[in-house]
Amino acid sequence: xxxxxxxxxxxxxxxxxxxxxxxxxxxxxxxxxVASTASFDKHPQSQERGITLDLGFSxxxxxMPEHLKGSGYDVLQYxxxxxxxxxxxxxxxxxxxxxxxxxxxVVDITKGIQTQTAECLVIGEITCNKxxxxxxxxxxxxxxKREKEIAKLSKRISxxxxxxxxxxVPIVPVSAKPSGQEITDGSNAIGIDSLIKVCYV
Numbered sequence: 382x383x384x385x386x387x388x389x390x391x392x393x394x395x396x397x398x399x400x401x402x403x404x405x406x407x408x409x410x411x412x413x414x415v416a417s418t419a420s421f422d423k424h425p426q427s428q429e430r431g432i433t434l435d436l437g438f439s440x441x442x443x444x445m446p447e448h449l450k451g452s453g454y455d456v457l458q459y460x461x462x463x464x465x466x467x468x469x470x471x472x473x474x475x476x477x478x479x480x481x482x483x484x485x486x487v488v489d490i491t492k493g494i495q496t497q498t499a500e501c502l503v504i505g506e507i508t509c510n511k512x513x514x515x516x517x518x519x520x521x522x523x524x525x526k527r528e529k530e531i532a533k534l535s536k537r538i539s540x541x542x543x544x545x546x547x548x549x550v551p552i553v554p555v556s557a558k559p560s561g562q563e564i565t566d567g568s569n570a571i572g573i574d575s576l577i578k579v580c581y582v
Contacts, residue, residue, distance in 0.1 A: 391445070391454035395580065396462045396481035396509070400495035403487045404517040406437065408557040409463040411570045412577070413439035437463035443577065459580060461485075483511040483580070490516045490554070493534055494541065502545065512547040513579060514538055520556040520571060551579040 397405045410416075416439040440460045449457065462481055484505040488498055505512055522530045535552045542548055555572035 388455040389453060390442070390456055390458045391449065391452065392458045392460055393483070394460050394462060394481045396464060396484045397487060398464045398484055398501040398504070399487035399515075400489065400492070400497040400501075403489040403492075403495075403498075404557050405487045406463055408485075408487055408515065408517060408555070409437065409439055409461045411557045411573060412441055412459075413461060414441045415439060437461075439463070481509050483513060484509050485513050485515055485580075487515045487517050488534070488538070489518050490530060490534055491518055491521050494538065502541075502547075505547070506545055510546065512542075512550045513576075514542075514550060514552040515576060516552060516554045518556055518558075519554045520559040553579060 397409050399405050438460060440458055442456050442458050445452070445454060445457050484501070486498065486501055486505070488494065516531060516534060519527060519531060531554045535554075538552060539549075542550060553572060553576045555570065555576055557570050557573075559569055559571055
């Protein structure tokens with residue numbers, strides 16, 4: 382009986398950063414198929430305080446994009462580095478940012494750009510060359526106003542990024558946890574497929 386060959390995996394580290402309570406951990410959870418023992422705020426103090434206190438690691442696999450086929454790898458693995466959002470944990474945030482290939486900047490669409498959002502942008506300018514902006518919690522905007530609010534905040538963020546090296550980056554509206562529903566397999570999440578498509582290296 383032939384032994385199955387091991388797949389060659391190309392890894393790409395994605396930092397999930399943003400202001401506290403913007404839904405970073407919920408987003409990482411709905412994207413991931415493999416989780417480390419420290420992911421998704423499993424630490425008792427994180428659960429007690431309701432915030433991320435340390436780096437969390439998880440991952441998911443996708444088929445190799447066309448431009449990477451023939452590179453010698455079989456699948457592409459995204460390793461998500463879920464960083465804290467609280468200002469007091471800035472050293473931990475910087476530590477996480479130093480190992481990433483792309484920053485996924487998560488913004489709560491109901492609150493817009495906040496203090497740690499701006500700080501994460503500064504960290505990104507220093508530590509990585511690729512950025513993707515995620516407008517989370519779009520389900521909290523009324524259906525009749527949603528498209529207008531997404532366009533309004535996207536325009537504001539684009540203007541903010543014009544003077545940085547992240548000009549013209551993708552901005553993707555999602556809802557990782559619609560209506561506060563408990564995450565199971567991510568089937569109730571909004572915009573996740575679109576997000577994965579623009580994550581390609």
